[in-house]
Ligand SMILES: *[C@@H]1O[C@H](CO)[C@@H](O)[C@H](O)[C@H]1NC(C)=O
Ligand SMILES: *[C@@H]1O[C@H](CO)[C@@H](O)[C@H](O)[C@H]1NC(C)=O
Ligand SMILES: *[C@@H]1O[C@H](CO)[C@@H](O)[C@H](O)[C@H]1NC(C)=O
């Protein structure tokens with residue numbers, strides 16, 4: 071790449087523009103942010119940005135400082151988050167900036183940690199978040215068209231965007247004001263859907279309006295648009311999302327290469343196993359990005375967290391949003407991913423000047439092996455050698471030295487001589503997290519309360535009536551998962567029918583004269599299904615009561631917001647054995663949003679409710695359960711194990727932990743039976759790999775943040791369950807999440823470092839072997855015949871009883887039988 075004078079002049083002009091538009095005088099603490107074709111320019115210096123996504127509503131304010139500090143300790147300099155419109159404005163102009171929606175507090179924590187921040191306003195965010203972050207009440211506004219050029223949508227979007235920007239300005243959060251925010255985003259992944267939208271002209275106008283509206287906000291830092299692909303407005307920087315972004319080039323000259331979403335793993339759905347993206351592959355993608363002139367990189371997610379309450383999107387996204395991120399759902403360090411990336415960040419940071427100022431020279435060593443050298447004016451240089459073959463290790467000669475580069479890996483040479491890091495060589499321990507039993511023996515003592523359904527079995531109690539079957543999102547404004555559709559019909563003699571209900575999902579319960587006739591949910595895919603059940607009608611008046619339940623609204627796709635939920639249009643039919651059909655679709659239907667228990671706020675356990683400790687039922691649909699428990703001692707994360715339950719919602723001390731659905735078992739997929747980090751990682755088209763949990767309960771454990779608990783000794787804590795479909799709470803209990811087995815691989819000369827967490831110590835060293843024959847950490851299968859007795863003894867002596875230990879792998883560990891066997895594998899147990 072040759073130095074380009076025009077580009078330099080342009081970037082200078084841009085800098086001047088940024089400063090003058092800002093309108094306030096930069097003081098000592100103020101930071102100027104602009105960009106050029108190489109990087110963001112912060113206070114006159116090109117910088118590399120190593121950023122991680124932490125979504126504030128997916129954790130608690132009490133967790134934020136620890137999560138942010140762990141990100142900083144992991145070698146990041148920036149925290150990124152979306153802004154969650156429907157969480158902040160649940161009803162028009164009624165705002166929520168409390169608790170885990172206290173966005174200002176979150177940004178102040180980032181600032182306190184001395185990190186930069188990226189503010190992705192959207193306000194459409196996708197994010198596996200309910201309705202992509204857009205408030206459902208927008209649908210009630212006449213002539214509203216989402217994400218197209220129309221006054222109602224643009225007005226609401228501008229009102230919310232301005233509100234957030236002004237809050238940030240008032241708190242001096244933008245870099246030019248001395249705050250942490252260096253980049254801001256408007257819209258999100260519009261390029262993925264734009265060409266499928268119904269009105270192309272309107273779409274173009276809209277996306278350009280977005281850019282202009284954003285620029286009008288005078289935030290003093292650049293605006294980005296991620297995944298805009300085509301039709302990129304000139305006044306924003308286009309950025310890339312994906313598993314790999316090294317081949318990405320932003321449209322428009324003089325723009326740096328920014329990766330807004332490097333997917334560290336993948337989200338989970340109730341019917342899917344757990345996704346894992348190997349640490350080697352994430353590191354490979356990041357190293358490739360920086361090798362190929364990337365300079366701003368964000369991990370999506372660095373901490374995934376939890377979809378508390380009714381926030382999960384989908385439909386069918388689980389309550390856990392762990393994402394296989396470097397920090398797990400509970401905020402624990404996930405090893406080896408966290409440590410392996412930290413080591414990469416350390417070496418990349420040491421090369422920062424070379425990466426953003428160095429002259430780049432690429433040498434192709436073969437079609438998929440490339441050496442890249444960044445040389446500074448002072449003659450110093452930093453190098454990468456990448457091997458993109460997915461199964462061929464190579465030996466290459468570069469500048470007179472020989473290097474072995476494993477398949478699908480990048481070697482990083484900060485001095486162009488010594489390999490300081492290879493993405494395929496994981497030197498960090500693997501920590502296997504275990505769920506420790508902690509509840510009192512004998513289990514929890516439950517009492518119960520039936521959901522008050524009787525009024526739902528009439529056709530009078532309701533909010534309004536209509537002669538058609540209405541869509542649920544519009545009708546209920548997404549105030550509850552539940553919508554009742556009720557009607558009645560008068561019959562002569564007793565007669566058998568089959569009841570058919572066509573619905574757009576997501577779950578349907580059908581009652582006839584107060585008896586549950588059956589229930590059904592859509593299987594993943596299109597959410598349309600037909601419910602069918604035999605029913606008996608009696609002489610006189612018969613009541614048909616249909617309860618439709620949503621499990622998170624769609625968050626992605628062209629016109630996703632118009633994807634209906636509920637019994638839209640039906641038909642709802644009764645068909646007799648003789649084929650006589652009674653079509654109820656145009657009957658008078660009475661509507662009621664929500665359940666009585668929700669209205670009465672049973673989850674708050676207010677006095678006056680008649681909880682019964684007697685004859686606690688099992689497999690009884692529409693039942694509330696309550697128990698008290700002691701908070702588990704210590705600081706380890708707490709989870710509630712809901713095995714045995716069916717589907718519903720769980721609350722602790724009034725906090726909604728999210729929807730639960732342990733009766734949903736993850737399907738079997740080929741990806742559960744193969745895991746090679748080499749080769750492209752994708753999560754679609756049956757190309758998945760490294761999945762776990764096939765055939766197991768989709769989500770069994772639900773996070774109970776410590777701040778939701780009353781920790782004082784003897785203080786009661788209350789768990790309330792709303793079991794919708796009928797389950798057994800007998801096995802429900804509380805557990806803590808702790809490091810169990812830890813394992814490490816080392817080559818001669820490496821130090822083996824093992825560490826527990828939360829004050830636990832190493833209780834035993836179980837394996838020290840040159841090559842294990844199979845299994846994985848926690849369950850290595852021995853029998854390779856290459857156990858090293860000296861290694862086992864030395865590591866046992868150094869580690870047992872310690873919170874952490876380091877032992878060097880020297881010649882002394884070589885065993886007679888397995889001389890020169892190379893990699894030593896060690897397994898120990900924390901307890
Ligand atoms: C780039 O590297 C190649 C191979 O090492 C070398 O022949 C060439 O002179 C270098 N080019 C520049 C501009 O440094
Ligand atoms: C690379 O070189 C090493 C050391 O000389 C040798 O053991 C190995 O087999 C070579 N690998 C390949 C793929 O040629
Ligand atoms: C109702 O669902 C059934 C079964 O999927 C389907 O065959 C039928 O066409 C649907 N009826 C309407 C009107 O959509």
Ligand SMILES: *[C@@H]1O[C@H](CO)[C@@H](O)[C@H](O)[C@H]1NC(C)=O
Nearest residue numbers: 537538641653654655656657
């Ligand atoms: C219900 O009403 C709609 C709209 O008036 C009409 O198109 C439809 O045919 C009616 N269905 C039945 C079963 O009468």
Ligand SMILES: CC(=O)N[C@H]1CO[C@H](CO)[C@@H](O)[C@@H]1O
Nearest residue numbers: 310311312313314315318754
């Ligand atoms: C750059 C990149 O990998 N983009 C991918 C993002 O994800 C979509 C699917 O959701 C792919 O189609 C893109 O190729």
